[in-house]
Amino acid sequence: MIPAMEVMSHSSSFLLPADEASAKRYALIVLNQNLPRFTPLLWEHAKLRLCADGGANRIYDELPLFFPREDALLIRNRYKPDVIKGDMDSIRPDVLHFYLSLGTKVIDESHDQDTTDLDKCILFIRDSPLNQESSKLQILATGALGGRFDHEAGNLNVLYRYPDTKITLLSDDCLIQLLPKIHRHEIHIQPSLLGPHCGLIPIGAPSAKTTTTGLQWDLTDTEMRFGGLVSTSNLVKGEKITVESDSDLLWTIPIKKQDPNKTLRSG
Numbered sequence: 001m002i003p004a005m006e007v008m009s010h011s012s013s014f015l016l017p018a019d020e021a022s023a024k025r026y027a028l029i030v031l032n033q034n035l036p037r038f039t040p041l042l043w044e045h046a047k048l049r050l051c052a053d054g055g056a057n058r059i060y061d062e063l064p065l066f067f068p069r070e071d072a073l074l075i076r077n078r079y080k081p082d083v084i085k086g087d088m089d090s091i092r093p094d095v096l097h098f099y100l101s102l103g104t105k106v107i108d109e110s111h112d113q114d115t116t117d118l119d120k121c122i123l124f125i126r127d128s129p130l131n132q133e134s135s136k137l138q139i140l141a142t143g144a145l146g147g148r149f150d151h152e153a154g155n156l157n158v159l160y161r162y163p164d165t166k167i168t169l170l171s172d173d174c175l176i177q178l179l180p181k182i183h184r185h186e187i188h189i190q191p192s193l194l195g196p197h198c199g200l201i202p203i204g205a206p207s208a209k210t211t212t213t214g215l216q217w218d219l220t221d222t223e224m225r226f227g228g229l230v231s232t233s234n235l236v237k238g239e240k241i242t243v244e245s246d247s248d249l250l251w252t253i254p255i256k257k258q259d260p261n262k263t264l265r266s267g
């Protein structure tokens, strides 16, 4: 008998205030781009907080700006990364010394010029004792999109390098996740936070057959490939979407800007 394909469930409860989110087991990686407006919320509930090389400059420079009435030094002391890892060509010396003095673990891998700082941080999380087989950490990476296209492509590539790890790439505007072909996928949408537009994109390889439910333009055993059809500017119809495909696909959906006090506040 052919075993039934396991369902993989996706939710964005990490964008909800603490009291509304159920399971929040994730590690946060801050990349070297502008911090999204919901960074303090993600930081406060992360089990592990990493900065990829120059990402540490962003925490140092930009986190105090979220709290204009508070003393910048107090904020920097409160938002201390657990780990700074990378090839260390972008972190400023003053920032490095500041976090070393607070006790942050700094891992200099300048000898490795073949993998990105994001790769290096993902390997740290995978090997961490906090990441247990019975209860794996999801990974959220801020600042992964918008900006230099070579970096964006490198960031997308890590989704394909570690398909067994749930990784969400985030910017201020949207999120991207990989939907591995070995699973059927159930994506749960909080309409107040996400949508309504969305995309299903066969970046790594063409798909001969993809089937979805819950979208305005559902696919039924439909072929998708670059040079042919890729599903962009689709629309989510309800709160649950299902996807099944013979290829790994990227799922992307915008993060809504309105109602910031109600939805994307720390809590």
Ligand SMILES: Nc1ncnc2c1ncn2[C@@H]1O[C@H](COP(=O)(O)OP(=O)(O)OP(=O)(O)O)[C@@H](O)[C@H]1O
Pocket (backbone or CB within 6 Å): 031, 032, 033, 052, 053, 054, 055, 086, 087, 089, 090, 091, 116, 117, 118, 143, 144, 145, 146, 147, 148, 149, 151, 152, 154, 155
């Ligand atoms: N403009 C960008 N767009 C998307 N991701 C970025 C961008 N800049 C940096 N990143 C991400 O942040 C990580 C750390 O950035 P950092 O600037 O320290 O990298 P870097 O290795 O010094 O880059 P490079 O030497 O190519 O300028 C990168 O590995 C990448 O994942």
Ligand SMILES: Cc1ncc(C[n+]2csc(CCO)c2C)c(N)n1
Pocket (backbone or CB within 6 Å): 087, 112, 113, 114, 115, 116, 117
């Ligand atoms: C074919 C090839 N292209 C580019 C690089 C350069 N590179 C890739 S990742 C990285 C580290 C960035 O922190 C650097 C410098 C390489 N090694 N091999």
